Amino acid sequence: MTAAGLAAQGTSASLVATFNGKGVGLVATGAWIAERAAELETIVDDAAARYQTARSIDIDLARLDRLDTFGAWLIERLNRAFTARGATTRIIGLSESDRGLMDEVRLVNKTAGQNAAATNDILVALDSIGRAVAEIGASLVLLAHLLGALTMTVLGTIAHPARLRLTSLVHHLEKVGWRAVPIVALSTFLIGAIIAQQGIFHFRTFGAEVYVIDMVGILVLREVGVLIVCVMVAGRSGSAYTAELGSMKMREEIDALRTMGFDPVEVLVLPRIVALVIAVPLLTFIGSMAALYGAGLVCWLYGGMTPDIFLARLREAIWLPTFAVGMIKAPFMALVIGLVACVEGFEVDGSAASLGLKTTSSVVKSIFLVIVLDGFFAMFFAAIGM
Amino acid sequence: MASNTAVISVRDLSVGFGETAVLDRASLDVFEGEILGFVGGSGAGKSVLMRTIIGLLPKRSGRIEVFGTDLATVNDEELRAIERRWGVLFQQGALFSSLTALQNVQFPIREYLKLSPRLIEEIALAKLEMVGLNANVRGKYPSELSGGMVKRVALARALALDPDIVFLDEPTSGLDPIGAAEFDALIRTLQRTLGLSVFMVTHDLDSLHTVCDRIAVLSEGRIIATGTIETMLASEHPWLKSYFRGKRGRGVHH
Numbered sequence: 001m002t003a004a005g006l007a008a009q010g011t012s013a014s015l016v017a018t019f020n021g022k023g024v025g026l027v028a029t030g031a032w033i034a035e036r037a038a039e040l041e042t043i044v045d046d047a048a049a050r051y052q053t054a055r056s057i058d059i060d061l062a063r064l065d066r067l068d069t070f071g072a073w074l075i076e077r078l079n080r081a082f083t084a085r086g087a088t089t090r091i092i093g094l095s096e097s098d099r100g101l102m103d104e105v106r107l108v109n110k111t112a113g114q115n116a117a118a119t120n121d122i123l124v125a126l127d128s129i130g131r132a133v134a135e136i137g138a139s140l141v142l143l144a145h146l147l148g149a150l151t152m153t154v155l156g157t158i159a160h161p162a163r164l165r166l167t168s169l170v171h172h173l174e175k176v177g178w179r180a181v182p183i184v185a186l187s188t189f190l191i192g193a194i195i196a197q198q199g200i201f202h203f204r205t206f207g208a209e210v211y212v213i214d215m216v217g218i219l220v221l222r223e224v225g226v227l228i229v230c231v232m233v234a235g236r237s238g239s240a241y242t243a244e245l246g247s248m249k250m251r252e253e254i255d256a257l258r259t260m261g262f263d264p265v266e267v268l269v270l271p272r273i274v275a276l277v278i279a280v281p282l283l284t285f286i287g288s289m290a291a292l293y294g295a296g297l298v299c300w301l302y303g304g305m306t307p308d309i310f311l312a313r314l315r316e317a318i319w320l321p322t323f324a325v326g327m328i329k330a331p332f333m334a335l336v337i338g339l340v341a342c343v344e345g346f347e348v349d350g351s352a353a354s355l356g357l358k359t360t361s362s363v364v365k366s367i368f369l370v371i372v373l374d375g376f377f378a379m380f381f382a383a384i385g386m
Numbered sequence: 387m388a389s390n391t392a393v394i395s396v397r398d399l400s401v402g403f404g405e406t407a408v409l410d411r412a413s414l415d416v417f418e419g420e421i422l423g424f425v426g427g428s429g430a431g432k433s434v435l436m437r438t439i440i441g442l443l444p445k446r447s448g449r450i451e452v453f454g455t456d457l458a459t460v461n462d463e464e465l466r467a468i469e470r471r472w473g474v475l476f477q478q479g480a481l482f483s484s485l486t487a488l489q490n491v492q493f494p495i496r497e498y499l500k501l502s503p504r505l506i507e508e509i510a511l512a513k514l515e516m517v518g519l520n521a522n523v524r525g526k527y528p529s530e531l532s533g534g535m536v537k538r539v540a541l542a543r544a545l546a547l548d549p550d551i552v553f554l555d556e557p558t559s560g561l562d563p564i565g566a567a568e569f570d571a572l573i574r575t576l577q578r579t580l581g582l583s584v585f586m587v588t589h590d591l592d593s594l595h596t597v598c599d600r601i602a603v604l605s606e607g608r609i610i611a612t613g614t615i616e617t618m619l620a621s622e623h624p625w626l627k628s629y630f631r632g633k634r635g636r637g638v639h640h
Contacts, residue, residue, distance in 0.1 A: 034499055034548050041505050068548035069580070073512050074505075100579035108515040109508055350529020351483035 012036075013071075015043050023056030023087075026078075029063045032071025044074045048081035057082050062093025067101060076105045139365070142343045149265045150273065150339070157270065168271035176237040177279030183236070184283050185290040188228050192220055192291030196298040209303055213310055214317035216295040221318060225288035226326045227374060230333045233280055234366040238341040241272055242362035245345025246355045254346070264346075273338035280334035281327055288326060321386045329377050333370045340366040391418045392451075393551055393583045394439060399448035400607075401431070401438050408434045410607035411448065416551070421577055421584040423598030425629065430604050432587045433477075436553055439585075440474055441465070452551070470498055472551040473544030477559065479536040481528040487514065487539045488524035494546045513542040518572055534565045538572075545576065552577075554586040558593055566590060570597045591630070594618075603629075 013030035026047060032040060051057065059075060061067070075091070082089045094102055157164050199212035245268060248254050254264050292314070299305040305313075344362035348355050394416040401409040408431040416422045426432045437443045439450055441457065450457045452468055460468065481490050491510040495501065501509075511521060517538040528536055537557060544552055557573065558566035570590075574597045577584055588594065594601055595615055602612045605625050611618065618630050 034495075037499060037505060037509075038501050041502060069512060069516075069545075070509060070548065073509055077508070097581065100575075104516055104579050105512060108512040351527055353484035 013040055013043075015047055017047070017051070023058070024051045024054045025058045025060060026051075027060045027063055028071075028075065029065075031066040032064060032074065033066050033068045034070045037070040037074065040071065040074050044078045048078055051082075052085060054082070055087050057087055057089045059089060059091045060093045061091060061095070061098065061102075064095070064098070067098045069101065069105065072098070072101045072105045073108075076102070139343065142347070143339055146265070146269070146339055146343050146346075150269060153263065153266045153270050156266070163266065164274075165267065165271050168267075169275055172272050172275035173279060175240075176233065176275055177282060180233065180236060180279070180283060181286060184229055184232050184287050187232060188220075188225060188287035189290040189294040191224060191228055192216065192294035193298045195219060195224070195291075196295035197302055200299065200303040210305070210309075210313060212303065213295075213299065213305070213313040216292070217314050217318045218322055220288055220291040220295065221322045222325045223374070225291055226284045226329050226333065227370070228291075229280060229283045229287045229330070230337060230370045231367055233276065233283065233334070234337045234341075234363050234370065237276065237279075238337045238366050239359050239363050241338065241341035242345040242348075242359045243355065245342060246348030246358055249346060249348050250350060250355065269338075269342045272342065273335065276334040276338040277331045280337075281330040284326060284330040288323075325377075325381055325386055329374065332377075333373060336369045336373055337366040340369060392416065393418050393453060394585065395449075395451040396435070396439065397449040397451075399435070399438065399450065400446040401434055401443060402446055407446075407607060409438070412604065412607060412609050414602055414609050414612070416583055416585050417600075418583050419577075419581060420599040421573070421586060421597055423594045423601040424585065424587045424604065425589065425594065425601060426604030427625075427629075428589075431607060432604055433555055435604065436555060436585065436587055440472065440553060441469075470547055471549050472553065473547065473549040474553045475537070475540050475544045475555060475557055477555040479528070479540035481536060481540055481543070483528050486525050486527055487519070487531065487535075490528070490539055491542045491546050494543065498547055510542075510546070513545055514539070516576065517542045517545070518568070533560050534562075534569070537561065537569065541572075541576075545580070548580065549582070551583045551585065554584060554588075556587055556589060558588065558590045563592070566592065567596075573597055 013028075013032050013036045016027045016029065018025040018027065030036075059079060061075070064071075079089050079091065091102065196212055196216050199215050200209050203209050203212050245254070248268070254268070257264050257267055296307060296310045299310050300307055341362045344358040344365070348358045392415040394414075396412065396414040398411040398413055399409055400407060400411055412435060414424075414435070424432055424435070434443060438445050439452070453471065455464070455468065457465070457468070481487075482493065485493065488507070488510050491513050492506050495506050495509060511524065514523065515521070519535065519538050519542070523531065523535060523539070528539070531539065537560075541554075541557070544554075554573070558569050561569060570593050573584065573586070576582065586593070586598065588598075598615065600612060600614060601618055603610050603618070603626060611621060611623065611626060615630075618626055621627065621630075
C-alpha cells in the first residue's frame, strides 16, 4: 500500500485457473482489497463450487498487487472450502509482507457457524408476550420496593428533620413547580375554553346552554384540571427525573453516593418526590382556576353569558367537595409520577438507548397509572357520596 | 520499515478557542509504516491536534495534508474517500452503546461496502479475533464489556475497513500494566501485518519505549522535538528532561 494508493483502487482482481496433471492451480491477480470484496466473494464461491472434485489445489498469490484482510480472508475461505472436502491445498508465492496477514487470518473464524437455529414465529410471539407480562410484574415489585424505601426514609426524616435536604427540595420545587406555572396555566386555560365552546355549541341545539357552566365547573374541578396537570408534569418533570437519575446511574454517580455512605433514596428520590407532592396540588389549583377563567371568557364572548351570570350559576353548580375531590387526588398522582420516574431512572443500564427507552416508558407508565388511579378515586368518591 | 513518504503532513497549524490559542504554528510529519508517539503535558493540545487532523475541530490557519492531499481543498466525496482510509480509536472507545460488539465492527463495513451479510459477519469476526477477543463477545453490548475489551472492540472497529492510518487517542489509558503491555504488543503486531501508519497520542512511557518508532513532543502549542526515544533521553531540554527522565521515567538511571 502506498501513499498514492487511491489510484490502485481501479485495478481489477481475478482468479485464473490453470490445469496440470495432478490438480488445479488458481492464480490470484490484481488487488484483493475491501473495495473489490463483493466481486471477489462471487469469484471465490464460483471457484470453490467449480473445482469441488479436485484433489489437489495450488493457490498462487505471487501476482497479487495488493492484499488486505478482506482479500486474505476470502483466500482463506477458499482454502477452507477445499480442505473441508478433503482436498490438499497449498498456498504458494506468498510475499514476505503478506505472510503475516495470511498467518493471522488462518487463525480466525474457527468457531463460525454458531448461528441460532431457525425459530418458530408463534413461539417467538408467545415468548415476547410472556416476557412483557413478567416485566410488568417485575416493575410493579420495583415500584412497591421504592415506595417502601421512601416510606422508611420519610419516617426517618420525620424523626430527624435535619436530614431533609432543603436546598435540593427548594431547587426541585422551583423546577417542577414555579417554572411549570406558565405552560400549565396556558394549557388548562385553553382546555377550559374549548370545553366551554364545544358545550355551548352542542347544548344550544336543545336550549340548555346555561348548563354548560355546570358541566365545566364539575368537569374541571373534579377531573380535567388535575388530569391535564398530571399529564403535563409527567411529560415535563417525570421525564426529566428519569433522564437525570438514569445518566447519574450510567456514570456511576449513584454508586459513588452509596459508597460514601449516602442513601440514594434519601439524597435523590426524597427531595424530588416531595417537591412533586407539593407542586402538583398547587399546579392543580392554578390549572383549575385558569380553566374556569377560560371557560368564563368563552361563555361571555361566544355564549353571551355575562361574568355575573357565570359566577352565580357556578356557585349553584358546585360545592366545596367538588373542589376537594380534585385537590385530594393531586398529591397521590404526584406520588405515582415521582415513583415511576425514579424507578425507571434507576433501571437505566449503560447504553444511551436504554436511557431513551426508560424515559419514554417513565412518561407512558406514569400517565397510564395516573388514569388508572383516577378510576379508583372515581369509584371511591362515588361510594362515599362525594 | 518506515519509508520517507509522509502520510500526514501538518504545517504551521494554529488552532484556538475564543481568546486562547491551543496550537501555535505546529508542524509535524507522520511517515508511512511508522508508529509515531505523540506526547505533551495534560492540556497541551495533543487531542486537539489529532481532532483537527481528522476534521472534528476547525483550524485557524496552516495546512494539513493526508496522503499528499490538502484537506482544505477537497470536496465531500474526496474527503469521504480519505476518511475511509483512516481509523480512529477514541479515548473512551466511543462504541455505539445500542449495538453489540460485532455490530459495532460491522457498522463501517456495512456502510461503506456492499457485501453479502455472510462476508460482513466473517470479516467482523475476523477483526475481533485479530484484536485478541474470542467470538463470545460478539453479542455483548459495550456496557457489558470491561475497559480493556471496550478498547479492543474499538480498535477492531477502527481497523474494520483496513485503513492505512490509525489514530489512537491514549490507547493504554485506564488499562492495567499487563493489559497495557498486551495492547502495545497488539498494536505492534497489527501495524506489521497490516502495514499501518499509526499516530498515537499517549502518556504511557512504556508504550513510548516499546512500540513507538518516533516520538513527537508538543509543548506551548508547538512541536518542540521529534526523534527516537534515544534522542529524547539524550535531550537537555528541561521539559523533555523532566518528562522522560523524571521520577516516573525509566531506563537511563535506576
